[in-house]
Amino acid sequence: MTDAAPRPTLEAVAARAGVSRATASRVVNGGDGVREPLVERVRRAVEELGYVPNQAARSLVTRRHDAVAVVIAEPETRVFADPFFALQLRGISKELTAHDNQLVLLLTEGRDDHARVGRYLAGGHVDGALVFSLHLDDPLPGLIRRAGVPTVFGGRPDWSDDDAGSDGDGDDRLRVRAAEGEGVNGAGRIGGREGGGRPSDLGGVMYVDSDNRDGARTAVRHLVGLGRTRVAHITGPLDQTSAADRLDGFRDVRVDVDPRLIEESDFTPAGGERAMRELLDRRPDLNAVFAANDLSAAGALRVLRERGLRVPEDVAVIGFDDMLPVADQTDPPLTTVRQDIEEMGRLMARLLLSRLDQRAAPTTATAAADKDAPTGVVLPTTLVRRASA
């Protein structure tokens, strides 16, 4: 059995170019401070030998990996029922690639995996992490913060007040409130206090989110603008911040709404059907529905048709997401609130990378900038008008 072809080392390149390893290394890493003729010779040697740096050897000394983990918690299978994560991933990938970083994907499936992910992150195999955690009770965010890895969350994490007595173990809970009450398009405020915990944890918790609340307001205002006075709302699972925020937005516009016009659901088509029936039974006179996502809106549409109600004539319907194989396939096509999911992903990566850069070169200037760095970034949404409202 022939041995695998031995890949050329820096040593070989240096020899061929007639320089020292150090010089060869300098050229490979940008070539600053090396005279042109030498640069040229080394470049050629690299070319001829087909040299590729050994990342393991490099990481061993630099302690950088040029790799970031993407952690997707998948408590329910629902996660993959829609292209949501695929799009985020794509945005993330583009940005990471542009900066020569690798994407290590970590999919978690329940409690057992959490330990594994925590270990991996704490193991220093990656420079940072991008984390998607959907539910309130998810232990992942906590675990990850304890791992002391620079992290950006996708979607506003909600670790509001589940843990008192924060003194002691450096367990500093950061409280992040986005646009509570009045804060218009709350580009999340920060409550960053750094406990005496991990010295490696420089800044506050960072996240990127869509402006769910404002999107919801826009949708409901549109309905109201259509002259609809009895607007119902099918919510998502309220232990997810996105669903909670959309409900808040709904309430912002319909301040004293009849509670019977609000029904909690679960972001699924079946859940949407159930909720729609409930709503119809309680308030047969409703003339508009704002569903917290497109999937439940699709379910609602079916029930409406089944009951002989015309959309939008009798009942106007608006969804959320602009999930594409769905929103444009319903009958009638769904008016909905679009969020730029790919851009969210891209932004998450950008945020993390810039943070990593700061860490690499902590000048006084960037150190100051760090303190003022945005902790939450909230992207705008837009209303996409189709036929349902």
Added chain:
Amino acid sequence: MTDAAPRPTLEAVAARAGVSRATASRVVNGGDGVREPLVERVRRAVEELGYVPNQAARSLVTRRHDAVAVVIAEPETRVFADPFFALQLRGISKELTAHDNQLVLLLTEGRDDHARVGRYLAGGHVDGALVFSLHLDDPLPGLIRRAGVPTVFGGRPDWSDDDAGSDGDGDDRLRVRAAEGEGVNGAGRIGGREGGGRPSDLGGVMYVDSDNRDGARTAVRHLVGLGRTRVAHITGPLDQTSAADRLDGFRDVRVDVDPRLIEESDFTPAGGERAMRELLDRRPDLNAVFAANDLSAAGALRVLRERGLRVPEDVAVIGFDDMLPVADQTDPPLTTVRQDIEEMGRLMARLLLSRLDQRAAPTTATAAADKDAPTGVVLPTTLVRRASA
């Protein structure tokens, strides 16, 4: 600014346990040939120090990374319009995780990225690769084979097809049933004839695919069994093997079909609409349609309704994929051919991993087994009956 927390090294563990680094290393890597009392002491030291091995240092000497790349070529945006890859990824992730391997995700977006991916793969950063390449003219497969990295393809790559007589239950195409839990060994016969390969290329090209052809046959037979005599077919893009195979399956059952009953399309709903119109114009008397995927079937359904044709009374419709937010949401719900996508992913990973193991320990036994290793594994499909046929 405090320095980053220094993570404990093997040295530290050894010191604390009162042994040499070598012994500590042995314990960390399974502890074979180390006496129980020492094992215990080292284990405790690891625990107390919270030691985690430095993967970079390890890779530097072992030349293993315990990481595999997943390459997804995304020539058109279509790829992410459905949960197909998400499901595969999930299967892959599960299997990889179970074997302590990391998943490095490489998304490509056009020509420029190919070079990058080729370089990365050739750079020896990962132990192997799982590759999804959709189109005939994709240069990726070639690139990758040249990189000399053990690879398993998702979906039959076109160039493994050295077109022998491709009729019937082709003897060139091997059908394999992968029994759940039986591992790779249970799965498969070989279709391998590899031309003189690279020295580093040990075996044949490996891939995992659904039995598209048989699935198509099943679908069409079902239609025929319903008494439909004028069955049309909306194909996918015929430069993808999956679409070509489904067309072959269709033809297997409708041998002398009127060519006007076949219309090439592109796997999209809009394409499905267009194709359906065309078909209806040419053969207004058709009474069944087999669409090459659920998305185009959904488009077809809309056109049928628009023309006042009842489904399934006037025209029976069958799709392919059982893509879930789609197939069960159409009106009427779609009868379709399901492929177990997650299992495909899992199988791909299993295949690659077992190959990597062989390479790591090339005894005469495994070397012999290598020659007989399955080259293509084809998973069965099942018909899911809903209301449309």
Added chain:
DNA sequence: CTGAAAGCGCTAACAT
């Protein structure tokens, strides 16, 4: 069965 020693390929001081 255990320890000592020799690197894996690379970068980063430190010299020159």
Added chain:
DNA sequence: ATGTTAGCGCTTTCAG
């Protein structure tokens, strides 16, 4: 501006 010299943390012969 370039070369010299130490390691980074780990596995792995090779002695004992």
